[in-house]
Amino acid sequence: MKRIFTTAMFAAGLFAASQGYAQTHKDTTVGQKIGATAKKVGHATSKTAKKVGNKTAEIASEGYSAVKDKKYDSKVGPNGQTIYIDKNSAYYYVNSKGRHVYVKKALLKDKPAD
16 A cells, blocks of 8 residues: 555656646747748648547547457448447447447448449
8 A cells, every 4th residue: 555655646746846847838930921830830730630640549449349349241331331239239330530420220231242
């Protein structure tokens, strides 16, 4: 118990100390053109980060579903997505943001012949 408490206190102290060394970054631009460029770069970086995060979530969720749940081989989703069946016999597919989208069995389509 003492070891857990000591470890927790050390982690809390390390966190507090690192906050003291953190510095904020202030943009100092020399002109309107440089400031506008910095805003464009920041926006592009933000959009790219969101795309990467969504793709990572999608791949992780699909991998988890492939391992944990059954794959419905003869049917596909409304737009050709792979359908999985969870432990409660609910049908779902993984969307582009990595979320499970549950669908009714009536909305499933037959899988096209390869």
